[in-house]
Amino acid sequence: MSACDQPVPGEHHGRSWQTAHAGCITCSDEALPLRVAVVDAERGLALCEHADGTRASVEIALVEPVAVGDVLLVHAGTAIAHAAQSGARA
Amino acid sequence: MKFVDEFRDAELGRAVAAEILAAVEPGRHYKLMEVCGGHTHSIYKYGIDDLLPANVELVHGPGCPVCVIPMGRVDDGIALAHEPGVIFTCFGDMLRVPGSAGTLLDAKAAGADVRMVYSPLDALRIAKANPGRQVVFFAIGFETTAPSTALTLKRAKAEGVTNFSCMCNHVTIVPPLRALLDSPDLRLDGFVGPGHVSTVVGARPFEFIPAEYGKPIVVAGFEPLDVLQAVHMLLRQLSEGRCEVENQYSRVVPYEGNLRALEVMAEVFALRPHFEWRGLGFISQSGLRLSDAYADFDAELRYGVPGVRVADPKACQCGEVLKGVIKPWECKVFGTACRPERPIGTCMVSSEGACAAYYNYGRFARERELV
Secondary structure, three states: OOOOOOOOOOOOOOOHHHHHHOOOOOOOOOOEEEEEEEEEHHHOEEEEEOOOOOEEEEEOOOOOOOOOOOEEEEEOOEEEEEOOOOOOOO | OHHHHHHHOHHHHHHHHHHHHHHOOOOOOEEEEEEEHHHHHHHHHOOHHHHOOOOEEEEEEEEOOOOOOOHHHHHHHHHHHOOOOEEEEEOHHHHHOOEOOEOHHHHHHOOOEEEEOOOHHHHHHHHHHOOOOEEEEEEEEOOOOHHHHHHHHHHHHHOOOOOEEEEEEEEOOHHHHHHHHHOOOOOOOEEEEOHHHHHHHOOHHHHHHHHHHOOOEEEOOOOHHHHHHHHHHHHHHHHHOOOOEEEOOOOOOOOOOOHHHHHHHHHHEEEOOEEEEOOOEEEEOOEEEEOHHHHHHEHHHHHOOOOOOOOOOOOOOHHHHHOOOOOHHHOOOEOOOEEOOEOOOHHHHOOOOHHHHHHHHHHHHHHHHHO
16 A cells, blocks of 8 residues: 555544635635645655645646655645746745 | 745735726726636635725626535435435535535435545545445536546546446536626626636636627636736726736646646546536536446436426525626525525535625625625
8 A cells, every 4th residue: 555545534534724724625716735745656646745744645647747845736636736836835 | 835925915915906996997887707716715805805996896706616506416416325325425515505305414414324525536435445335426616626536537447446436517617607798687897717727728718708708807816916916907908908818827827728637527528418507597518427438437327316407495596696696795685594504595505605705704894884
């Protein structure tokens, strides 16, 4: 099992940054900046980290290539863009 | 997180607000529509409309995928949740949307196994962890979210997961914009374009708005400075007699969109001939279903759903709010019969629905005005 396999979420498990947003993922069209900690290129996943240290497994097929340290904009578990290079610090 | 701080600078915000004031013609009334629920939320949360001159009016559009789901589709979801052995998964705000006889949360209280997830990948993991159960994912969202569902379905197919299916309620952004522009109820001067939908589809699909309707559109980010800058860019277009697509969010949005996202969507989805939108009626080619190649994962085919069309409650004026014809506080039941804890309509359910956003952030300003 790779580092990108997160435990199966039952209710809210260690997703403090997502529950803290208290909004609707789709309606807010939110894309949260997360920093890449581990890349599993073969499976198209990356383990990414929010500022508070919480981690989530993210689909990276749309934004490859991805490197450790990159900041990705993540919507509904999928990275939709690299955060802008200028001033992008997670 | 430094990525956003620069775009929340209050001093810069006031500077852009001053430039906006300089760009408007006195005596002219401007009606600008922001399509995306995230922009509505930003506007209320940061008090952006307070920074604008009185003759610049922001009108909230139907960019809330939860808000536009008709009650009949909610009933269909609840029917799936009650299928024996099904684990029904969906995003959080869907849980509280009223169908004709209750919400998904009510169904859960009545014994259905309904679980909130943050991504379709979470739903797939639940399927893999529960091989003896069937997992249904209730997919919602515009083109920002559709690629996520598509990638998960590709993954399910590649990994041979058979106890996973999707009830697809994804919608597309261009047809409702066209429906609004064709509507006799609305006279808009320009659009603040959806920032993250555009990350997937690009800014190019919006070229029909200046070309066919003569209105400018500026694709905007979600921080307060992004929205203010986009409003300024629109007003400058109007004062200079220009009419084009501009990309304020160019640090993230590629003009041509994300090719890989578009390819995976084309593989996994097909356009429905029409789809019902709450408040807007049936709109052609505005909704997605699973493509024939992914028919095995289609929950509506696997189970069948009632598919009954349910009219909105008589008191509900969500349709007019979604079209920007009335403001939240002009709805007869706003804040009285319809409140976030007991919503009648979807605009109050979703935290980014215009009514909920206004209720949570805006009404104190309004009360000050009335006093």
